[in-house]
Every structure is written in structure tokens, then in C-alpha cells.
Amino acid sequence: QEQLVQSGSEVKKPGASVTISCKASGYTFTKYPIHWVRQAPGQGLEWMGWINTNSGNPTYAQDFTGRFVFSLDTSVQTAYLQISSLKPGDIGVYYCATQIASAGALDYWGPGTLVTVSS
Amino acid sequence: DIQMSQSPSSVSASVGDRVIITCRASQGVNTWLAWYQQKPGKAPKLLIYAASRLQTGAPSRFSGSGSGTDFTLTISSLQPEDFATYFCQQANTFPLLTFGGGTKVEMK
Helix, strand or coil, X not given: CCEEEECCCEEECCCCCEEEEEEEECCCHHHCCEEEEEECCCCCCEEEEEECXXXXXXXXXXXXXXXXXXXXXXXXXXXEEEECCCCXXXXXXXXXXXXXXXXXXXXXXXXXXXXXXXX | CCCEEEECCEEEECCCCCEEEEEEECCCCCCCEEXXXXXXXXXXXXXXXXXXXXXXXXXXXXXXXXXXXXXXEEECCCCHHHCCEEEEEECCCCCCCXXXXXXXXXXX
């Protein structure tokens, strides 16, 4: 069955970098996009952007340009989110998700990765 | 960019109540609208896509309607497991997405 598994929680100091992984299984990885969504503590869902898993081309939402990088390793069916120069405002849960069968909607989600930024 | 607004931001209801949540888009999105349910500490779960299509496995007490700029999510008879936060999401510009701010359904 289709599944997305994410890497575990991270605690980083301000200015550091973090990389979150999202491993897909149960479907053809390169057929469907991977989206990234952030949820700050007690807040709503922010769409960060998506990566075309066939071409590797990323697209970033306006608020997530510069310090955020989406990448892939198709040999292991895994997508990555790297955040550099971490700030306290980056604290939150980061989700990967994909759209397989439901037009225009994200029907499979990873469990989320909590990123904490603290000195 | 298309902005999505939800109302109310929270609603207090009892088991068995009919609950209606609305979502408004800043410009028309046809029927490219999805609804998600999120419980604390869990990933969002897709309930409705294409404005009115029930996701496989979602209970039939959930229904969606609307097109253009105004949409509703209806829970016909609230169950204990339905106390959660609900988000709408437009996909008219898919794969560019926008989420609404969320509606928390709380126990009265």
C-alpha cells in the first residue's frame, strides 16, 4: 500500500541546517509529485511547494524561497527538504505528501517531522 | 495568489449535531477544492476532493458542496471521533496549492 515515511524529530541551533527525508513505498515514485507542508505550533497548514519527481524540478511558494531546498534520490524513492540558516520561526512540523488518486488533493501524507530551533 | 478563508474559526457542537463549515476563495476555483481533517499530533487526512467527492474510506456523514468561490463541508451527525480541525485547500492552480486557516470543531 502507498506510504510515506519521514525521518525523525530534529533539534538544531539557530544558523544550523537540517535535512528531512521522505521515503515513498507502494507506488511508482516518479509518477506523482511530492509536496511539502509546514505547520507551526498551534497554527494552520502552509504549503511550501512541490517537486516534480520525474524531472526533479522544484517549485517553491513565495514564503519559502532562498533557504529551502527540495531534492530527490529516485534510486531510493526518497525526497528531501533541506533548510539552511535555521531561525526560531522555522519551528514546526514538516509534512511531505503526494497526490495519487484524488484530483487536486493530497491523498497520502507522511507522519510529519518536528523541527525545533533552540540555542 | 488565491487566498482561502474559512468560517467559523471554531465551533462548539454536541454529538449528533449537524455541523457546517464554510470556505471562501478570493477568486473562482471551479470545483478544485479539497477538505482535510486533522487530529492533534497527526497528519491531515483527506475527506473530500473535487468539492464533493468523498475520499475512499471517509464516512458518508461527511459531504461537500459548492463551486466557484463558496464551499461548504457538512457533517450530518457529529460523532465523537469527528472532534478535530478541518482545513480546506484550493487546487485550481494545481500543483500550486493554498490552504484555508482551519476550523476547530470542539465539544460543547
